């Protein structure tokens with residue numbers, strides 16, 4: 001392209017056009033450069049639109065039956081990514097949008113500082129659930145920090161628990177549940193926890209841990225909301241803050257089958273660059 005512009009300039013000069021007309025602020029060279037920049041910007045925008053359309057197709061491939069909440073940080077608004085967004089838009093169509101409290105967007109995730117960052121959602125009380133997230137935590141704090149949940153006397157949630165140095169699925173605020181086998185800080189994980197009143201299971205990058213557990217999930221008291229990055233109480237929170245990044249979240253009002261969990265995990269690998277655990 002540059003060679004072409006130079007050739008054009010030489011031809012113009014040979015044709016008797018003044019140097020100023022060719023090279024000045026409003027000269028032909030400047031105009032050509034602007035045209036190239038404009039073309040390159042348009043091509044970049046077009047590529048971004050194509051990337052987003054391909055991403056939409058992949059997001060639609062996640063299991064849809066029972067999907068009550070679906071967040072993707074790259075598409076944190078209805079139309080794409082806004083680094084100043086104060087809401088995390090729910091792609092499931094159920095209007096379970098999240099309200100940010102200080103958490104900050106990266107290009108592909110939402111960063112929580114471990115001090116007072118969290119996201120408030122509406123009430124999401126279900127008796128059977130699947131709760132999935134792609135996350136990375138920076139360090140294990142004392143006690144437990146919450147990835148996503150509404151754990152009180154009842155409720156459910158994905159929790160980083162320092163006693164086991166693991167990500168776990170908490171049901172009815174009981175920590176004696178299903179564990180990730182390999183949880184480490186600064187590693188990106190695709191986590192899927194599910195419960196059907198008979199079996200509790202947690203998949204960490206596709207690797208399953210499960211055990212028998214009988215009984216339904218008790219409804220949270222005080223109209224407690226669902227939240228990201230903390231354990232909420234009523235409609236607010238001030239405890240158990242996550243230090244890490246959340247890239248995506250899905251909540252279902254039923255336990256997915258193992259095959260459905262693996263279908264979602266395959267998409268997580270492609271969209272978020274999660275890798276199988278090698279042992």
Ligand SMILES: [Ca+2]
Pocket residue numbers: 102103113115116117
């Ligand atoms: Ca903060």
